[in-house]
Amino acid sequence: MYQQIRVKVSIVFKLLLFLATTTYSQPSKKNYFPLWTYHDNYVNIHGISLGIGSSQEDDRKANTNGLKVELIGLGIILPLIPQSPIPKDEYAFSRLTRQPFSEKINGISASLSGTVCHCRTNGITVGGIGQINFKVNGISASLLMNYVQISNGVGVALWNESYRMNGIQLGLANYGAKTRGIQLGIINRSKDMIGLQVGLFNKSSRYKGIQIGLWNENAKRSLPFINWSF
Numbered sequence: 001m002y003q004q005i006r007v008k009v010s011i012v013f014k015l016l017l018f019l020a021t022t023t024y025s026q027p028s029k030k031n032y033f034p035l036w037t038y039h040d041n042y043v044n045i046h047g048i049s050l051g052i053g054s055s056q057e058d059d060r061k062a063n064t065n066g067l068k069v070e071l072i073g074l075g076i077i078l079p080l081i082p083q084s085p086i087p088k089d090e091y092a093f094s095r096l097t098r099q100p101f102s103e104k105i106n107g108i109s110a111s112l113s114g115t116v117c118h119c120r121t122n123g124i125t126v127g128g129i130g131q132i133n134f135k136v137n138g139i140s141a142s143l144l145m146n147y148v149q150i151s152n153g154v155g156v157a158l159w160n161e162s163y164r165m166n167g168i169q170l171g172l173a174n175y176g177a178k179t180r181g182i183q184l185g186i187i188n189r190s191k192d193m194i195g196l197q198v199g200l201f202n203k204s205s206r207y208k209g210i211q212i213g214l215w216n217e218n219a220k221r222s223l224p225f226i227n228w229s230f
Contacts, residue, residue, distance in 0.1 A: 054103070188201070205218075
């Protein structure tokens with residue numbers, strides 16, 4: 001009887017020690033209002049966050065509730081990148097998902113040149129020239145290039161590209177590896193899509209839906225004007 005009590009007490013003590021260690025190892029976040037920089041680590045900014053540039057490798061764990069303003073971002077060099085940042089397969093995508101967010105924005109993220117950030121935005125993100133975001137729940141818009149790994153909402157740019165797209169892509173050229181929704185553009189491409197493609201040239205390897213355009217291709221057939229697969 002005494003031995004059983006000792007075992008139970010030991011288990012409870014170890015559990016409490018584990019919880020205390022875990023809590024201690026996670027720094028508490030500081031809160032700032034109404035203005036602060038998003039370059040600081042472990043912060044909650046309620047209002048406006050300011051900064052110059054960011055990168056995919058940042059691990060700042062900064063939260064902005066309001067407006068994030070990136071004065072000069074790496075989006076300015078996106079037209080020069082040698083290849084797309086969107087993964088080619090599920091394995092590469094799953095590796096990205098294990099990387100913690102550098103920032104979370106609840107509201108509006110704006111950059112005159114465009115941002116490159118492993119961020120999650122709930123709201124609107126606008127990049128002047130181009131942008132790379134990990135996840136956007138809302139609207140992502142850019143003048144030239146708009147790369148979003150997971151897009152739940154609307155993407156607008158001359159070139160839109162996502163690995164998982166649930167919503168609408170509107171641009172000159174659109175690509176979604178796994179698309180559930182609508183693509184509207186001159187050239188629309190997808191590997192796996194359920195929805196609607198409207199453009200001059202539409203192509204999808206695995207497709208369920210309707211394609212409307214000058215030329216339409218899917219796994220079943222290739223047809224001018226209108227094509228379908230169910």
